[in-house]
Amino acid sequence: MARKGKKRSIQVWGCDLEDGTKITNNDEGVVSVIVNGDHTVTVTDTNHIQRLVDGARWVSYVPRQN
Numbered sequence: 001m002a003r004k005g006k007k008r009s010i011q012v013w014g015c016d017l018e019d020g021t022k023i024t025n026n027d028e029g030v031v032s033v034i035v036n037g038d039h040t041v042t043v044t045d046t047n048h049i050q051r052l053v054d055g056a057r058w059v060s061y062v063p064r065q066n
Helices: none
Strands: 010-017 022-024 030-035 040-045 050-063
Touching: 022 030, 030 050
Parallel strands: none
Antiparallel strands: 010 022, 010 030, 010 050, 030 040, 040 050
16 A cells, blocks of 8 residues: 655665766765655755755665664
């Protein structure tokens, strides 16, 4: 049975974007990567400021295994 309702955002190790590039938590100034249910990407920087990455749309991601 499929889930109904809004898809949740999840924190991941990194993600592949539609344009063929990647965003990972190892990138300069990036502390964490969050993929959103609407396929947008949010990153948290070293100053703990979250921002939506302009034009970034994820196609796959590497989930965190904590």
